Amino acid sequence: MAEQGSTPSPSDAPPAPSGPPPKVTTLGRAAAPMASSNSDFTEVPEFEVFGIPGPRGLPPLTEYLDILDVDMMKKPEEINKMQHHTSYYHSDFLIVRRGQEFQVNITFNRPYDSDRDKIAVEFVIGSSPSYSKGTYIPVFPTKERQSSWEGRIIDQSGNSVTMGITPSANCVVGKYHMFVAVATPFGIRRTRRDKSRDLYILFNPWSPDDAVFLNDETEREECVMTEMGIIYHGSYDDVSERNWNYGQFNYGVLDACLYIMDRANMPIVNRGDPIKVTRKASAMLNSRDDDGVLVGNWSGDYTFGVAPTSWTGSTDILLGYASSKMPVCYAQCWVYAAVFNTFLRCLGIPARVVTNYFSAHDNDGNLKTDIILDENGKIDRNRTRDSIWNYHCWNECYMSRPDLPAGFGGWQVVDATPQETSDGMYRCGPASVQAIKHGQICYPFDAAFVFAEVNSDVVFYSRRKDGTMDPVRVNHSHVGRMVLTKTPLKMTRRDITDQYKFPEGSTEERTVLEKAEEYGCEREKSEPPVADVDLVLPTMEISLGDDFEFEVEFINRSNQQRTVDAYVIGSVVYYTGVTSSEFLFDTPTVEIKPNMSKKELVEVESKSYMRDLVEQANLNFIVTGKVNETGQIVTAMKVVTLRNPKIMVEVSGPGKVNEEMMATVQFTNPFSFSLDGVYIRMEGPGVMLPKSKYYSMITGGSSLTWTEFFTPQRSGTTRVMVTLDCPALRQVSGQASITIQA
Numbered sequence: 001m002a003e004q005g006s007t008p009s010p011s012d013a014p015p016a017p018s019g020p021p022p023k024v025t026t027l028g029r030a031a032a033p034m035a036s037s038n039s040d041f042t043e044v045p046e047f048e049v050f051g052i053p054g055p056r057g058l059p060p061l062t063e064y065l066d067i068l069d070v071d072m073m074k075k076p077e078e079i080n081k082m083q084h085h086t087s088y089y090h091s092d093f094l095i096v097r098r099g100q101e102f103q104v105n106i107t108f109n110r111p112y113d114s115d116r117d118k119i120a121v122e123f124v125i126g127s128s129p130s131y132s133k134g135t136y137i138p139v140f141p142t143k144e145r146q147s148s149w150e151g152r153i154i155d156q157s158g159n160s161v162t163m164g165i166t167p168s169a170n171c172v173v174g175k176y177h178m179f180v181a182v183a184t185p186f187g188i189r190r191t192r193r194d195k196s197r198d199l200y201i202l203f204n205p206w207s208p209d210d211a212v213f214l215n216d217e218t219e220r221e222e223c224v225m226t227e228m229g230i231i232y233h234g235s236y237d238d239v240s241e242r243n244w245n246y247g248q249f250n251y252g253v254l255d256a257c258l259y260i261m262d263r264a265n266m267p268i269v270n271r272g273d274p275i276k277v278t279r280k281a282s283a284m285l286n287s288r289d290d291d292g293v294l295v296g297n298w299s300g301d302y303t304f305g306v307a308p309t310s311w312t313g314s315t316d317i318l319l320g321y322a323s324s325k326m327p328v329c330y331a332q333c334w335v336y337a338a339v340f341n342t343f344l345r346c347l348g349i350p351a352r353v354v355t356n357y358f359s360a361h362d363n364d365g366n367l368k369t370d371i372i373l374d375e376n377g378k379i380d381r382n383r384t385r386d387s388i389w390n391y392h393c394w395n396e397c398y399m400s401r402p403d404l405p406a407g408f409g410g411w412q413v414v415d416a417t418p419q420e421t422s423d424g425m426y427r428c429g430p431a432s433v434q435a436i437k438h439g440q441i442c443y444p445f446d447a448a449f450v451f452a453e454v455n456s457d458v459v460f461y462s463r464r465k466d467g468t469m470d471p472v473r474v475n476h477s478h479v480g481r482m483v484l485t486k487t488p489l490k491m492t493r494r495d496i497t498d499q500y501k502f503p504e505g506s507t508e509e510r511t512v513l514e515k516a517e518e519y520g521c522e523r524e525k526s527e528p529p530v531a532d533v534d535l536v537l538p539t540m541e542i543s544l545g546d547d548f549e550f551e552v553e554f555i556n557r558s559n560q561q562r563t564v565d566a567y568v569i570g571s572v573v574y575y576t577g578v579t580s581s582e583f584l585f586d587t588p589t590v591e592i593k594p595n596m597s598k599k600e601l602v603e604v605e606s607k608s609y610m611r612d613l614v615e616q617a618n619l620n621f622i623v624t625g626k627v628n629e630t631g632q633i634v635t636a637m638k639v640v641t642l643r644n645p646k647i648m649v650e651v652s653g654p655g656k657v658n659e660e661m662m663a664t665v666q667f668t669n670p671f672s673f674s675l676d677g678v679y680i681r682m683e684g685p686g687v688m689l690p691k692s693k694y695y696s697m698i699t700g701g702s703s704l705t706w707t708e709f710f711t712p713q714r715s716g717t718t719r720v721m722v723t724l725d726c727p728a729l730r731q732v733s734g735q736a737s738i739t740i741q742a
Contacts, residue, residue, distance in 0.1 A: 033127070033128065034267055035126035035127045035128050035129075035135060035267065035268040035269070036126075036262070036265040036266060036267050037126065037127070037262045037265075037268075038125065038126060038174045038175050038259075038262055038268065038271075039175075039258075039259075039262060040126055040127040041124070041126075041127065041177060041193075042124075042128060044122070044124060044177075044179060044190065044193070045190075046189065046190055046191075046192055047187055047189050047190075048187050048188040048190075064182065064184045065108055065109065065110065065112065065117045065119070065182045066108060066109040066182070066189075067107070067108060067109075067180050067182065067191050068107045068108060068109055068159070069106075069107040070104060070105070070107075070178075070180055070191065070194075070197055071104065071105040071106075072093075072094045072104055072178075072196070072197055072199065073094070073102075073103055073104060073105060074093060074094035074199075079103060080094060080096055080102045080103060081094075081095065083100070083102075084096045084097045084100060084102060084204075085097070085206065085224070085225065086202070088225070088227075088249040089249045089254065090249060090250055090251040090713075091200070091251065091254065092196075093175075093196075093199055093200060094198075094199040094200070095199065095200040095202065096167070096199065096200070096201055096202070097201070097202050097203065097204035097206065097207065097210075097348055098167040098168065098169055098170070098171050098173070098201050098202070098203065098204050098207070098210060098272075099166070099167065099168070099169030099204045099207030099209045099210045100166065100167075100204055100206065100207055101150075101164045101165065101166040102164070102165055103154060103162055103164055103165070104121065104162070104163055104165065104178075105160055105161070105162050105163075106119075106160065106161050106162075106163060106180055107159055107160045107161075108159050110159060111158065111159055112156060112159075112161045114141070114153070117182070118182070118183035119140075119141060119180065119181065119182050119183070120138040120139060120180075120181045120183075121138070121139045121163060121165060121178065121179070121180055121181075122136070122137070122138050122139070122178065122179040122180070122181055122190065123136070123137045123138075123139070123149070123167075123176045123177070123178055124177045124178075124179070125172055125174055125175065125176045125177070125268060126268035131147075133268075134148065134168075134171060134172055134269065134272070135172060135268055135269065137149050137167075137171070138181070139151040139163075139165050141153045141161075141163055148168045148171070149165060149166060149167050149171070151163060151165050151166075167201055169207050169209035169210045169211075170209075170210075170211065170272050170273075171201060172201075172268055172269065172271050173201060173202055173203055173271050173272055173277070173347060173348070174200070174201065174258055174261075174268065174271055175199070175200050175255075175258060176198065176199055176200070176201060177193065177197070177198055178197045178198065178199060179191050179197075200254060202348035203274060203347055203348030203349050204348060205220050205223075205224055205348060205350050205398070206220065211273070211274050211275075211399050211400045211402075212274050212348065212350060212397075212398060212399045212400075213400075214350045214398045218488045219350065219398075219488050220350060221488070221489055222486070222488035222489050223345065223350035223351055223352050223398065223488070224345055224348060224349075224350050224351075226489070227245060227246050227247055227248060227249065227685035227686060227718075228243070228244075228245065228246075228685045228718055228719060229243070229244040229245070229338065229341065229353060229486065230242070230243060230486045230491060231243075231244050231334045231337070231338060231355065231393060232355040232391070232484045232485075232493060233334060233355065233390075233391050233393075233575070234390075234391065234641050235357065235390050235391070235639045235641060236357035236391075236481040236482045237539055238539070238640075239484070239493065240641065241493075242334065242733065243312070243719060243721040243733065243735050244312070244313060244314070244334075244338045244353075244721075245312060245313030245314070245315065245683050245684065245685045245690075245721060246313065246314055246338065246341055246342040246345060246685070247313050247315040247342060247683075247685065248342050248345040249346075249686075250315045250689070252318075252319050252322065253314070253315060253318055253319070253342065253346055254346055254347075255322065256318040256321065256322035257318070257342075257343050257346045259321075259322045260281065260284050260292075260293060260321075260343065261280065261281070261284075263284065263291070263292075263325075264280050264281075264283070264290060264292075266280050274349055275399065275401070275403065275430060277347070277349070278344070278349065278397055278399075278412070278414050278429065278430050279414075279427060279429065279430060279445060281340065281343055281344075281414075281416070282340070282414045282415060282416050282427040282428055282429055283416075283425045283426060283427035285336055285339060285340045285343065285416035286331075286336060286416050286417065286418045286426055287327035288418045288425075289425045290425070291326070291327055292327060293317065293318070293321045293327060293328060294317065294321075294327060294328055294329075294330070294331035294335060294336060294339060294416075295327045295328065295329045295330055295331065296330065296332065296336070296417070297329065297330035297332070298332060298574055298576060298578070300574075300580075300614045300615060302330050304329060305328070305329025305330045306328075306329065306679075307330065307615065307730060308330050308331055308332040308334075308335050308615070309615050309616070309723065309730040309731040310679055310681060310723055310730075311335055311338075311681070311723070312681045312682065312683050312690065312721050312722070312723050313338075313683050313685075313690060313721075314338055314339045314341075314342035315683070315689070315690055316690045317335075317339050318339065318342065318343075332417075332575075333389075333393045333394070333417040334353070334393040336393075336416040336417045337353045337354075337393040337394055337395050337415075337416070337417070338353060338393075339416075340395050340414065341353050341395055344395065344397050349397050349398070349399065350397060350398035351396065351397045351398070352395065352396050352485050352486065353393055353394075353395055353486070354393065354396050354413075354483060354484070354485045354496070355391050355392070355393050355483070355484045355485070356391065356392050356393075356394070356453060356454055356480060356482075356483050356500075357391050357480075357481045357482045357483070357484070358388055358389070358390065358391075358478055358479050358480065358481045359388065359391060359392035359453045359454070360386070360388055360389075360452055360454075360455075360456035360479045360480075361386070361387050361388070361389055361392075361419060361453070361576070361577075367451075367452050367455060367456050367457060367516070367521045367522060367524075368386075368456060368457050368458075368459045368522070368523065368524050369386040369387075369388055369456045369457065369458045369459065369479065370384065370385070370386050370459055371384050371386070371458065371459070371460050371461070371635075372384045372461050372463050372469065373461065373462050373463065373472070373624060373633060373635075374462070374463060375462060375463070375465065376565065376626055377565070377566075377567060377625050377626040377633050378567045378624060379567070379622055379624060380463060381579065383463065387576060387577040387578055388458070388478070388479060388577045389576045389577050390573075390576075390577060390618060391575060392417070393417075394413055394414065394415035394417070394428070394429075394450075395413070395415065395416075396411045396412060396413055396414070396433065396485070397412050397414055397430065398410060398411055398412070399412060399430070401430075401432060403444070404432060404435070404443050407434060408432040408434050408435050408440070408443060409432070409434075410432070410434060411432075411433040411434075411499070412430035412431060412432055412433065413428070413429045413430065413431045413432075413433060413446075413450045414428065414429035414430050414431075415427075415428035415429055415450075416428075419449075420449060422445060422446050422449075428445075428446045428449060428450070429445055429446055429450070431443075431445055431446050431447040431449075431450050432447065433499055433500065435447050436450050436451050436454070436500055437499065437501060437502070437512070438512055439511075439512035439513065439514075439515030440515065440519075441516055441521065442519045448516075448519065448520075448521060451516060451521065452521065453479075453480065454479065454480030454500050454501055455479065455480055455501060455513070456479040457474055457475065457476050457479070457523060457524045458474070458478045458479060459471050459473075459475075459524045460472050460473040460474075460475075460624075460635050462633060470528075471524060471528055472528050473531075473633055473634075474524050474526070474527065476504065477504045478637075480497070480501060482495060483495070483496050483497045483499070483500050484496070529632065531627060531630070531632035531633065531634045532556065532557045532558040532562070532627075532630070532632070533554060533555065533556055533557070533558075533562050533592065533627050533632070533634050534554075534555040534557065534634070535553070535554060535623050535625075535634050535635070535636035536552075536553040536555065536636070537552060537553075537621060537636050537637075538550070538553075538638075540640055541643060542640060542642050542643065543642065543643040544613075544617055544642045544643060544644055544729075545606050545610060545670070545671060546606060546642075547603075547604065547606050548604050549601050549602065549603060549604070550568070550570070550584075550601070550602045550603075550604055550621060551599055551600070551601050551602075552566070552568060552599065552600045552623055552636075553597055553598070553599050553600075554566075554590050554592050554597060554598050554599075554600065555592075555597040556592035556593065556594060556595060556596055556597065556598075557595065558594060558595070559594045559595065560594055560629065561591065561592065561593055561594060562591075562592050562627055562628075562629055562630075563590070563592075563627070563628040563629065564589070564590045564592070564625040564626070564627055564628070564634060565587070565589050565625055565626050565628065566589070566590055566600070566623060566625035567585070567586075567587055567622075567623065567624050567625060568585070568586040568587075568588065568600075568602055568621070568623050569582065569584060569585055569621070569623070570582070570583050570584030570585075570602075570604065570609070570619060570620070570621050571583065571584075571619070571620045571621075572609055572613055572614060572618070572619060572620075573614075573618050573619070573620040573639075574614055574615075574616070575616050575618055577620070579620070580612060580614050581612040583604075583608040583609040583612060583619075584602065584604060584608065584621075586602050588600050590625075613642075614730075615730030615731055616730065616731055617641060617642035617644065617730070617731070618639055618640070618641055618642075619639070619640045619641075619642065620638070620640075621637070621638045621639075621640065622635070622636075622637050623635070623636045623637075644729070644730075644731055644732045645667075645668070645669075645670045645729075645732060646734055647665060647666070647667045647680075647722055647723075647724050647733065647734040648665070648667070648734055649663060649664070649665055649682075649720055649722050649735055649736040650663070650664045650736060651663050651664075651720055651736045651738045653738065654739075654741065655687075655712055655738050655739065655740040655741065656712070656740065656741045656742075657712050657713065657714060657715055657740060657741070657742055658711060658713075659711065659712070660711050661687075661709070661710055661711070661712065661738075662707060662708070662709050662710075663684075663688070663707070663708050663709075663710060663720050663736070664706070664707045665704075665705070665706040665707075665708075665722050666703065666705050667698070667703065667704050667732075668701070668702070668703040669698045669699065669700055669701060669703070670701075671700050672700045672701070673700050673728070674697050674698065674699045674700055675697070675698045675728055675729055676696065676697050676726060676727065676728065677694075677696065678694070678695040678696075678697075678698055678724060678725070679692060679693070679694055679695075679726065680692065680693045680694075680695070680706060680722060680723070680724050680725075681722065681723050681725075682706075682708060682720065682721065682722045683720070683721060684710070684718055684719060684720040684721060684738075685718050685719070686712065686713055686716065686718050686740075687710055687711075687712040687713065687718055687738070687740065688708075688710040688720060693706050712740040714740065715740045715741055715742040716740060717737065717738070717739045717740075718737075718738060718740065719735045719736065719737050719738070720736050720738065721733070721734075722734045722735065
C-alpha cells in the first residue's frame with residue numbers, strides 16, 4: 001500500500017476497464033426514452049387490477065361484459081375506405097384519415113348497456129405511450145366522457161355495437177395499435193394484441209380542421225390521389241416530358257414512408273405536424289448526412305447502381321430502401337422530386353412536382369450568376385464558378401403555416417436534392433411560395449435560396465489582365481424563365497411562373513426586388529450600356545447522331561458598319577450546366593452593314609460530339625464577341641437537346657379489371673455501333689408492378705421485342721411506361737395509354 005503523500009505505483013491503480021463500452025441511454029436524464037420509431041411497441045396488459053387482489057385472487061369475471069370480436073371494417077368496398085378515400089391502398093390493414101369519423105364493429109358476450117357497462121376503445125402508437133403526448137388515446141362511446149378523439153354509438157343490434165371514432169385533426173400520423181377495454185369493479189380487461197386490428201391514420205386534405213386542408217376537389221384529386229405523373233425537363237423553348245409512376249398506393253409503400261421517419265429518429269409526437277414532417281423528409285430523401293433514401297450521382301458513371309434516367313417509378317426505390325436499410329443508387333433532381341412526391345401523397349399531404357427552367361445554382365450567396373470573359377470577349381471557364389441548371393425539379397406541398405403571418409400558407413417549396421445545407425443538413429423548405437413571390441425571404445425555411453433560383457441575374461464580367469473585372473452585360477430575365485407543373489387531371493402542362501414572380505420589369509417586380517435587398521440579397525446595380533449589335537441563335541430539332549448547321553445571326557441596329565470578333569463555342573453539358581467537353585470552337589470575324597443582319601453558319605459533324613455525350617444529350621452553345629468600333633461585348637446562349645430514338649409500346653385491348661393483358665415493347669438500334677448493357681424497365685399505375693429486362697448487347701441496326709403479361713387491378717385511364725437505358729444511350733422512353741373497364 002502506498003504511503004500517504006507518495007505517488008501510487010502502477011499496481012495501486014484501479015484496474016483498466018475491459019469489455020465493450022457501456023450502452024448510452026437516457027437513464028438519469030429522462031424517465032423513459034423518447035419514442036422515435038413507429039415500429040416499436042410497449043405491451044399493454046390484458047388486465048389492470050384496481051387495488052390488491054384478495055386472498056383468493058380475483059373473483060370470476062364471467063358475469064361482466066366481455067369482448068368476443070372486433071371488426072375493423074377494412075375491406076375496400078366498406079364504408080371506412082370509401083369515405084376516407086383510401087380504397088386504392090394495397091394493404092391488409094384499415095387506413096383512415098384524421099379529423100374524420102371511421103367505424104368499428106364490436107361484438108360482446110351479451111347486449112351492451114350504456115348505463116352500467118363502461119367501455120373504451122384505446123389507440124397506442126410508439127413506445128412509452130402517453131395520454132399527454134397524444135400517443136395513448138382512449139375513446140369513449142358516451143358524450144358524458146370524451147377525450148381528444150370523439151366517440152359515439154352509431155348502431156346497436158343484439159350483442160354487436162357499431163362505434164364511430166373521430167381522430168383529432170392534429171393527431172400523430174402513423175400506424176396505431178387498437179384495443180377494446182371494459183371496466184369491471186376489480187380492474188380493466190382489454191383485448192389481446194392482435195395485428196389485424198392495427199390501423200394507419202393519415203393527413204386529411206378533405207378535413208377543414210387539418211393543416212393540409214385543400215379546398216379544391218380537382219387539385220385534391222390530382223395532388224393526393226393521382227399516381228400517374230409527368231415531370232418536365234429539356235429546355236424552356238424545347239420542353240420534354242418524363243412519365244413517372246408515383247405508386248403511392250402500392251403494397252409496402254406506406255410502411256416504407258413510415259420507415260423513413262423512423263430511420264430519421266423523428267419523435268413520434270412531431271409526426272402530426274406537416275411542417276416538421278416535410279422538413280425532416282427533405283433531408284431524409286437524400287443520403288447526405290443521414291444515410292437517407294437516394295444517392296445522388298451526376299458523373300455519368302452508374303456502374304454500381306441504376307442510372308437516374310432508367311427509373312420509371314418510385315416503388316422499387318422505396319421498397320428497396322426499406323428492405324435493404326441502405327441508400328438506393330442513383331438519383332438526380334427529378335428522381336428526388338418524384339420519390340418525395342410519392343412520400344407526401346402517400347401520407348396524405350397534397351403535393352406536386354415543379355420544374356424551374358434555367359435554375360440558378362449560385363455559389364456566392366448573392367443574386368448574381370457570374371460569367372467571366374477575357375478582354376476579347378471569350379469565356380474564361382477556369383474563373384466561371386456559378387452554374388445555371390437547364391432545369392431543376394423540386395416539390396410543392398400544400399399546408400397552413402401558423403408559424404408565419406397570415407397569407408403565407410398554401411403551396412410550399414420543399415426540395416430533397418442536396419445542393420446547400422440548411423441548419424447544418426442538406427435539405428430545403430418548406431418555403432412559402434407567396435413569400436418567395438413577394439420577396440419576404442426572411443421567413444423560414446430557405447425562402448432566400450429558392451428566391452435566388454428563380455430571380456438571379458446573369459452578369460457577364462470582362463476581366464482585365466490586372467485582375468479587375470467590369471460588368472459588361474446584365475441579363476435580368478434568363479433565370480427562372482418558366483416554371484411548369486402538370487395540369488390537374490389532364491396530361492398537359494401548366495405554367496405557374498406567375499405564382500413565383502411578377503412580370504419582368506413591372507412595378508411589382510421592382511418592389512419585390514427592393515424588399516429582397518432589405519433582407520440581404522445582393523443584386524447587380526450597374527446597368528452597362530446595351531450593345532447596338534444583337535445575337536440571335538436558332539431553335540433547332542436535331543436527332544442524336546445527325547450532322548447539322550448551327551446558324552448565328554448578327555443584327556446591326558446602328559447607322560454605322562459594325563465588325564464583331566466572335567467566339568462560337570459548343571460544349572457537351574450535363575443538365576446542371578456543367579461542361580463535360582468542348583466539341584466546337586470557331587472564331588469568325590463578322591462585318592455587318594448599317595441596319596442590316598448577317599448570318600454565320602458553322603458546320604457540326606456528329607462524330608465531334610457523339611463520343612463525348614452524357615445523359616440527356618445536351619449541347620450548349622455560347623456565342624460571345626467584342627464590337628471593334630465600340631468595344632462593347634455581345635453574348636448569347638442556347639441549349640439544344642438532341643432527340644433520342646423512340647421505343648414503341650403496344651398494349652392489347654380492350655382491358656378489363658382482373659383480366660390478363662399483354663404489353664409488347666419494340667426497339668431498333670438506329671446506330672452503326674452496338675449498344676451494350678441495355679436495361680429496359682416497364683410499369684403502369686394500377687395495372688402493372690415494375691418489371692425489367694436485361695440485354696447484354698443490341699447490335700447496330702438490329703431490333704428487339706419484349707412481351708410481358710399483366711392483370712389490371714382497377715378501372716380507369718392509365719399508361720404503361722417503358723425506359724431503355726445503357727451507358728451509350730440514356731433517356732429513351734415510350735408509353736401507351738390504356739383505359740381499363742370495370
